[in-house]
Amino acid sequence: MALPEEDVHMIIKQVMDEVVGANATYTHKDSVQWNQKAVELITKKLVAAGKPYKYVVTSSFLQISSGSGLNVSTISYWNKVTDSSYMYRWEAKTMLAIVYVFAIAI
DSSP: OOOOHHHHHHHHHHHHHHHTOTTOOOOHHHHHHHHHHHHHHHHHHHHHTTOSEEEEEEEEEEEOOTTOOOOOOOOOOSOTTTOEEEEEEEEOSSEEEEEEEEEEEO
16 A cells, blocks of 8 residues: 555655745746755655655646746556555745655555
8 A cells, every 4th residue: 555645745745845945935946956856855755665666756846926827737547446646735935836746556
């Protein structure tokens, strides 16, 4: 069985708070580094849980400004009994991030 959704959300939140921080100001240059570091750390923490899964982690950052919008969707064709997906929306003062985790049983 994959990790409980609450555990995955906690991992994502902890990593995003550590890597970016709720008071960080969005800059494109920083967002590239934050994004790369965040997905690497999230993946390492998921693997460290020791479950028999392969993980795919994606993250998208968006600078929040007046009138900005974001619509995100995903679909997967897999074994609904053993595989799982998780989505987490993380927000800071000037940005938001959408993180997807796909857990595919080995």
